[in-house]
Amino acid sequence: MKDKLKSIAIQLFYQKGYHACSISNIADRAGIQKSSIYYHYINKEELLYDILKETMDDLNKSLHEITTNIEGTEEQLKAIIRNHLNFHMERQKEVIISDSELRGLTADNLRSILRMRDDYDKKIKEIIKKGIDEGIFINRDPRVVTNAIVTMCTQTSTWFNPLGNLSKDEIIDIYTKMIFDGLKIKK
Amino acid sequence: MKDKLKSIAIQLFYQKGYHACSISNIADRAGIQKSSIYYHYINKEELLYDILKETMDDLNKSLHEITTNIEGTEEQLKAIIRNHLNFHMERQKEVIISDSELRGLTADNLRSILRMRDDYDKKIKEIIKKGIDEGIFINRDPRVVTNAIVTMCTQTSTWFNPLGNLSKDEIIDIYTKMIFDGLKIKK
């Protein structure tokens, strides 16, 4: 039932937003009374935190696997981009919640989630910095470049349609080429 | 007072989110009773709609000026990117609200805002398509390319710090170069 509640909460937080979705909404959809939810979660925020924590954990875990198993700066970055895109197109609801409902957290929980996000971004920034040092990437502010890449990939969660006529792999291909080689035909 | 209410609402909707911010919150900050707000706005949603409408109007107006005053596909796209980045770094609060609080709108108002957003995106897509036809941009799905560019530029609103050590112009420069030429040093 705890898992059921979580997946219902993901659906509803995504659809209506955290504050617009009440405990009763979730209970109704689960077929139980709203008071019964408090057997599984101490309060509404913990339900949100549980979702965000799990999502960030999974994302960080997948990044860790890449940086330990793949060699070569360019190949690493390519794998990171592929992974990030894949994650955000597969788990659209969770990542959209993660991006828009941080304000629903109290100070301690917020700090915990933000640190996970910072860790993630920092690892990517380090790889871009390494690429610049190795002379394979153009020397531009790594912070800005990281933000540009991460945010554009993250946002696929908001527009990707699993039933559309473009597959995830096709989108990953286009994004990767755009990030590495840009828009313009080389003269 | 109506303008004052709007700017307070922008601040609070941005800080706490639309649903987490009550009419009383806004009234308190404005130094009036909450009932007085209903003299200026028929309900809470109209206050949100007013913000979103004005923001999208201004954005669309700025785009229109570019497409009528600038010639050449590449120069147009460059100007569009500069304008989009500038707008989103200058009016961070409004555009963040525009991106995250659409769910607070009822059907009619939502449709109206979404149409403005679609118009905007469509114009950019057409220019990219034109660039592909003219042989200056690499032939990739214009829908995906547009989404990639627009979302990455939009998201500067979430991380740009006006007090940071990077100016808007520096960021615009990096973004433009990244979009047109990518990350990699050409061999």
Add this chain to the structure above:
DNA sequence: GCCTGTCTAACGGTCGGTCGGTTTACAAAG
């Protein structure tokens, strides 16, 4: 007989919104 999970019932509080009445500003009339 105890633990797990759910129930019913109720709590205090806040929400968006309404109502009738009051203040303010200002202009026309005397």
Add this chain to the structure above:
DNA sequence: CTTTGTAAACCGACCGACCGTTAGACAGGC
């Protein structure tokens, strides 16, 4: 120069609904 009319702007009390949360009872399985 004062009085009066009027509309804009605001107030304070109030509404029903719903919020998140708690307490305590109860049913079924180990």
